[in-house]
Amino acid sequence: MSVVDSVLARIPQRYRELAIRHRELLKFGTVGAITFFIDTGVFYALKLSVLSHKPVTSKIIAVLVATLVSYVLNREWSFRTRGGRQRHSEATLYFAISAIGVGLYSAPLWVSRYLLHLQTPYTSRIVEEIADFTAAQVVGLLLGMAFRWWAFRKWVFPTDHAQQPAPERDREPVG
Template sequence: MTVVETVLKRTPEPLRSVLIKHRELLKFAIVGGTTFLVDNGVWYALKLTVLEPKPTTAKAIAIIVATIVSYILNREWSFRTRGGRERHHEAALFFVISGIAVGVNLVPLVVSRYVLDLEVPHVTFLVQEIADFASGSIIGMLLAMFFRFWGFKKWVFPDELGERRRDNDQATRLP
């Protein structure tokens, strides 16, 4: 029994039905939480050390690392029953959508730092870090998450291709 099935089994009925109906979204959110930790861990490790004067570059690198982790987890778990394209084609689409999402994710941080001047010496270090976290890790990541979920379902892992994969899985199972 998988972790998700165990959790669903212990969830009260009204909520269980909603979670089962939106299972992909739940898995996508768990992957998102995991990549959120990867993204912020890499971002702060870089921006507080070797890329201190370049927080946007550090964030872009962190997003790329998190995106690679996201591809693996989404392909093998969240959207496992969808897709069905050749892996290189699917990966290319995934990284195109994710590349656009990197831009979506960076816009709030760029606005915070370079339009609103929420950086030292205009504000204190604490205000700068709170603004960076709010704009880069909360607002930017949420905007990019909605864009990615929509793009992955529509183009990378479309359900029409997944029906073929599910049919093949069912045909190969023993009764």
């Protein structure tokens, strides 16, 4: 039994059909969860060490690392039945859209730090950390994720370039 079959077997029947219908979104969300932890880990590792005075730079580097992992996981798992473009064209589109995403991920942190001055010495260290996490890891993530989901489906992995269906052994179960 595959991992997907095992997970689907544990989902109540009334939700199983919904999960199957929206499996691409669920896979995209799973990739997002994995890369969230990568992004957060890299962001805080840099922000609390070598780039302590450059939180936006820390965030940009973290998003870039997470984006590389995201491309591989989305290409090979989330959108594996979509696309059909040559790999270099697809990767170019993916990273161009992700570059816009970097701006969307980083903008709330920039606003929090430099427009709202939610940083020391204007506020306490705990308020700064809460504001940084909320702006970078919640608001920025939601903005960037929503944009990337829409843009990836529209331009990088469109259905009009869909690949031929996978052989029976590689397909996910429908029921």
